[in-house]
Amino acid sequence: MRLLNRSAGRLSRHRRGPIAGLLVLVCGLLLTGGMYAAFAPAQADSNQSQEELVKEGRELFLVGCAFCHGQNGEGVLTQGGSQYGPALTDVGSAAVDFQVGTGRMPMAQPGAQAPRKEVVYTKDEIAALSAYVGSLGTGPQIPDAELYSTDGMSQKDVDELVSRGGQIFLANCTACHNFEGSGGAMPRGGFAPKIRGVDSKHIYEAMLTGPQSMDTFSDGNIPPEDKKAVIAYLNELNDAPSYSGFTLGSLGPVSEGIIAWVGGLGILVGFAVWIAAHTTRSSKKKDEAAA
């Protein structure tokens, strides 16, 4: 008891010290955080049943998605008859996981393109939304990690996969997404996005579901093992060194041409201006007699 009193007294002496306030604040934050973690309902709880997930997803859907996609995901048409938000009845959970998980949905505004942006929902909310939309009808499910991950494969197998993936990528993907996956322009203001550095799961889902204007590459079109090959190839591209310096966005002749014309010719023009410029003149006359 005396010990306690003594230490309390020692503490009390420091209570107006310069770091006391900060210390109290940190302790308070830690306590609040710890309490929340201990007592808050764990949303990603694996015990949470599918039904509960769907129910939670429906609530999120009504708040964030129903305005464009309809209260039951049936889609909304404009007065002109074009689509305001497409029906989500048969898009499957993979489509939601891709669109919301890459930040494309919710869209900031209607337009030709739903660009990738900051993700709005948390992981758990995305899982709930996917479960709800997946429950509306048919459509591809979120793929398991073993479908796209090369973990645990031998280097030789991975190399073979990368080589096969390259063939498939060059035949099917480069037309829109560029030979290095840097993306490219599409009609009416759209563009095929850059697909380098994208999560393997999202690439798999994009092939399955064909986001926006993209064609689908269903399992009957490109079998799962070949999808894994494409992803392995893209990951290999990400890790591949960029020999000889700048890639200039890997866009081919466009960016290289701009650099050559603007930069290269600019330097030459600069030299031409320097060569033809007047030199400094002196007001003095040369002493002809001395010369």
Add this chain to the structure above:
Amino acid sequence: MSDAHDTHSPQGGEIVPTGPIADPGLPDHQWRPTDVDPAKEKRAERQVAILFGLSAVSTVAFLVAYFTFDIGDNWDVIGGFGASTMALGLTLGLALLFIGVGVIHWARKLMADHEISELRHPARSSDDDREVAVQALTDGINESGIGRRPLIRNSLLGAVGLLGLPAIVMLRDLGPLPGKKLYHTIWGSGTKQAPMRIVRDGIWTPILASDLEIGDLVNCQPDALHNPERYGIDPSEVEGVNLQIHKSKASLILLRMNPGDIKPGKAADGSSRANWTVDGIVAYSKICTHVGCPISLNERTTHHLLCPCHQSTFDLADSGRVVFGPAGRPLPQLAISVDDEGYLVAQHDFDEPVGPSFWERDYYER
């Protein structure tokens, strides 16, 4: 009073010069600091020498770099440029640049820069000169005796004239004319027992019609390019350059769309294309009818296929109609069906030549 004055300029326009205006000549030459100040001259001289010296140093550095760095295996040094590449390029570039800059600096600061006017002379030579030249030519002709010796003259003319023939004969190598090759593709090489299967490009697997879903796009090739024996084709026919030629005509894109979206058009012989599709699966040539770029930029939502070269756009739900761009003709459609195992096959060859136009395209029977 004042009005009358204003109509004429106060100075009046009536001052007529009494004689021709004197040639003002060139303005006085203005000297450069380096011309009038020996100290500055000396300094500029040193600057030029330093630039040339820097060039020499760069050249030596180039030689050092050549023997110091291994070519190729240190690509990640110096910001990913590669020590060898970077050092060799930079030193050689600087060596040349310093010589150039030095010469220009020399010319600007030290070489004489007095303006000189040079009067024009008539281009015609003097009559004396012309006479001498004509005389020399005539003497030469006489001495060669070309007028007196028609045998030599004629044989020379014949020999030189004949030299033109090889140039004409070698034009033959532009041929032989393609004949009917441009009218047919290997899709027509299927038989009744083995109709030409449609296989995935790059991985060469046949495609079950039931496997495809609405919205799928497949880039395809004829099975014969990978599997010629099945169709009784000599393997050498689909190797090397022959393979490329076949691919350049036979590349195909396959699309499954909602069957209700398809508007069947007319075939070349006037019959309907209604039975050219399988449950909404349509097949079109991948070769643009404008200048022959391979196309597969498809928009699933509109069925519009865009050529990346010149933005020709084709509507694949409407017989490949051109909806935009310079292409003159719709994309040729391939009539497809399924074989007894359920794999997609070509019914027959395209019913028109694929790819860009050529002169005799529409003048001959296929």
